Amino acid sequence: MNENIPDLARIANSLRADVLRMVHVGGDGHPGPALSVADIVATLYFSVLRVDPERPDWPQRDRLILSKGHACPVVYAALVRLGFMPPETLGTLRCLHSMLQGHPDMLKTPGIDMTTGSLGNGLSIGLGMALAGRYSGRDYAVHVIAGDGEMQEGIIWEAVMAAAHHGAGRLTLWIDNNGWQSGGRVAQIAGLEPIGPKLAAFDWHVQEIDGHDHEAILDAAQAAAAIADRPSAIVAHTVKGKGVPFIENDNSWHKRVPTSDELERALVALGEA
Amino acid sequence: MVTFKGTREAFSVAMLELAEQDSRYVLVLADSLAAMRAARFAERYPERVFDVGIAEQNAVGVAAGLASCGLIPFVATYAGFITMRACEQVRTFCAYPGLNVKFVGANGGLFAGEREGVTHQFFEDLGIMRSIPCITIVTPSDPAQTRQATHAIAQVDGPCYLRIGSGREHDLFKADEPFELGKLRVLAEHGGGEDVALIATGLLLNRVQEAAERLATEGISATVAEVHTLRPLDREAIAAVARRTGAVVTIEDHNILGGLGSAVAEVIAEEGLAATLVRVGLQDVFPESGEAESLLDAYGMGITDVMAAARRAMKRARAH
Known part of the structure; x- marks a missing residue:
């Protein structure tokens, strides 16, 4: 077992706690989708990505694009924890003149590699970054995190086809497959299953993992990095709202502000009280 | 005197000139290599051509990614497919982050779209681009000016839109007539x-x-x-x-x-x-x-x- 695993579990819950505090203080935001992707975000930022808080524009850095941009509080929390921004920034989510916009803004927030928020667009941009890396002779990796619901967007499949055609080997697509979208169950609104075989049919390297198992996330990241000649997808099975029992699989938390009482109970559940 | 067979070829010649000067200039296409007269560019600089097929939204997204990593992509295809089909990608992922992406729209207007009919005649592109903040918008009036305008927007650090035609334009200006960006x-x-x-x-x-x-x-x-x-x-x-x-x-x-x-x-x-x-x-x-x-x-x-x-x-x- 990787020695970082216990740490990653602790960090992920700490990021979850920060998300709920941020949304509570800021008065707006999307806790459910941020909690479901917290383990992937924690593992990537704290064990996988080559980034440097002192040099957010470092050309050789690995890139992370949060295509499901509404989950950004969890990335903001990770960036603060890494030292890209001071901790007090977290109290300003979605507030006027804040560095922390409602959806990621690469010009306002150090450490954000790409502006995102309108769904479906991250993969095309990630493909562009990967192609730029190859053209420029830089070996950085590009990670794109998408929600399962956003796989309904047409541009995603344009990018899926083009990435395979161009053999974009340093590109990894993480699908936070929590089964929910804003309006309800993905399966009921416009079902996508089987996502993995669909991507495999497009000639992607595909892995399916438990998106809350840090060791599985690390192993999948390493396996993806070893695939040099085609893009890689990791279908991560997750629970929306993971880590806080009364938020898990309750889609009213897609966008909802916790009361003081709810925040307190959530922090207890996360071991962060 | 240099002459071109229309604005598309003039653009393509300017791209070659730019590419010779600086390796950051690259071309993003949506199966538009022939339409944009870019065969010579592709022959000379195959590694600088990113053709994503008939998928303009993806083309603009890819260009945003390329630009965010320091390259200067020119997305070249039909005006309406850039400004309408990929409008949101232009607005949110290029203009909003201020990325250095150039858009080159062919078939601007009826004169250029002519026999193709309304699907390929684009007469809303300027209005659409004007309503999106921060995009430089140029509409040269002949092939020689198109070449100059291509060089002019290449010098701008930010998103630009260049409207061109079909290839049968009238020659109005001398080849070396300057194109002074932003000046009547x-x-x-x-x-x-x-x-x-x-x-x-x-x-x-x-x-x-x-x-x-x-x-x-x-x-x-x-x-x-x-x-x-x-x-x-x-x-x-x-x-x-x-x-x-x-x-x-x-x-x-x-x-x-x-x-x-x-x-x-x-x-x-x-x-x-x-x-x-x-x-x-x-x-x-x-x-x-x-x-x-x-x-x-x-x-x-x-x-x-x-x-x-x-x-x-x-x-x-x-x-x-």
Whole structure:
């Protein structure tokens, strides 16, 4: 077992706690989708990505694009924890003149590699970054995190086809497959299953993992990095709202502000009280 | 003297010139290599061509990614597929983050879209791009100016839109005639040019020059001014011309809503100028297929339409 695993579990819950505090203080935001992707975000930022808080524009850095941009509080929390921004920034989510916009803004927030928020667009941009890396002779990796619901967007499949055609080997697509979208169950609104075989049919390297198992996330990241000649997808099975029992699989938390009482109970559940 | 077979080839030649100077210039295509006359570029710089197939949204997204990593991508395909199909990608992922992406839209207007019909005639592109903040917008009027304009936008650090045509444009300018980004250019002042200002943009400039000459034979003194840059708009020079003549006609191969006519109307109204305005362009209708020159004639952009508009603007000015 990787020695970082216990740490990653602790960090992920700490990021979850920060998300709920941020949304509570800021008065707006999307806790459910941020909690479901917290383990992937924690593992990537704290064990996988080559980034440097002192040099957010470092050309050789690995890139992370949060295509499901509404989950950004969890990335903001990770960036603060890494030292890209001071901790007090977290109290300003979605507030006027804040560095922390409602959806990621690469010009306002150090450490954000790409502006995102309108769904479906991250993969095309990630493909562009990967192609730029190859053209420029830089070996950085590009990670794109998408929600399962956003796989309904047409541009995603344009990018899926083009990435395979161009053999974009340093590109990894993480699908936070929590089964929910804003309006309800993905399966009921416009079902996508089987996502993995669909991507495999497009000639992607595909892995399916438990998106809350840090060791599985690390192993999948390493396996993806070893695939040099085609893009890689990791279908991560997750629970929306993971880590806080009364938020898990309750889609009213897609966008909802916790009361003081709810925040307190959530922090207890996360071991962060 | 260098001559080109139309604006598409002129753009392509400029791309080769840019690529020779700087390895950051790359081309993003949506199965538009042939349409954009880019075969020579692809032969010379195959590693600098990113063709994603018939998928314009993806093309613009890919360009955003390339630009975010320091390259200077030119996305070149049909104007409407960039400004309409990929509008959100242009706006949110290129313009909003201020990325250095250049958009080159072919078939701008009826003259360029001609026989293809409405699906390939793009007369909303300038209005759409004007409504998105921060995009430099240029509409050169001939092939030589297209080459110069391509070099000019390459020097801008930020998103730019270059509107070009089909390949059968008239040659109006000398090859080395400068293209001064953001500046109105006075081309003629017939008999002093104080009766009426003909302010034009794009590939029908030749018609405007002809209209001004014919007006001169009727004793009407017209100023011919070209506004080839819609953003940044040369508000001061437009206001000066409007102030001097008191009667303005705008001429563009575009819907009269949103493009040059709207931009000039904004200047006249906001500066509180005592000037009348008549907008020559597509009169807010859908056109049809047809031969290029006859299409412009049929849809209100004929030489006689420009002349009639000049007389109308002057008549209204006198009535004030």
